[in-house]
Amino acid sequence: MQAAEKSQVTIPEIGVVWPGQGGIYAGFMPARNGAEGYHLILGEELGRFEWGQYGDESPATSLIDGRANTLALIESGGQYPAATAAHEHEADGHADFYLPAAAELYEIWLNLNGKLSGWVWSSSQRSASYAFYVYFGDGSQLSYGKTNELRVRPVRRFI
Known part of the structure; x- marks a missing residue:
């Protein structure tokens, strides 16, 4: 009996739509803190949303793991419009999108x-009143009041 052949996955060029994966290929996220590296697929812009829960500490404190942040926000039962929009996004049959972390x-x-x-929200909280965002024009990472509306671009992982 022959060993089953592994199917080959063709990874597209960065910035190109990855057919069947729900968005454009945004590159490889290197391994950090013992976690495995993964490919990032960037979904379409969903609109502008508040980060949510101004003045409340949230469970979204990771600067590197947006999936964990998003799940923590959703499971907390609080009102987090940006994370909810990303979490509910579906594309090409995939429903595993999340609000990316600052990193x-x-x-x-x-x-x-x-x-x-x-300007795009991250899932990373800065404080009870602020969360991190990235300005794609120049790569600036700053924090902004959670009641403000910024763009939401969901991501998913391909391992």
């Missing part, structure tokens, strides 16, 4: 520099 957004900016614009 994931920065990695996307590094890889797609010049191909995107605007």
Whole structure:
């Protein structure tokens, strides 16, 4: 009996739509803190949303793991419009999107520099009143009041 052949996956060029994966290929997120690295697929812009729960500490404190942040926000039962929009997004049959963490957004900016614009929320809280965002125009990472509306670009992982 022959061993089953592994199917080959063709990874597209960065910035190109990855057919069947729900968005454009935004590059490889390197391994951090013992976690495995993964490919990032950037979904379409969903609109502008508040981050939510101004003045409340949230469970979304990771700067590197947007999936964990998003799940923590959703499971907390609080009102987090940006995370909810990303979490509910579906494309090409995939329903595993999330609001990226600050480090994931920065990695996307590094890889797609010049191909995107605007201010985009991360899932990473800065404080009870502020959350991190990335400005795709120049890669700036700043914090902004959670009641403000910024763009939401969901991501998913391909391992």
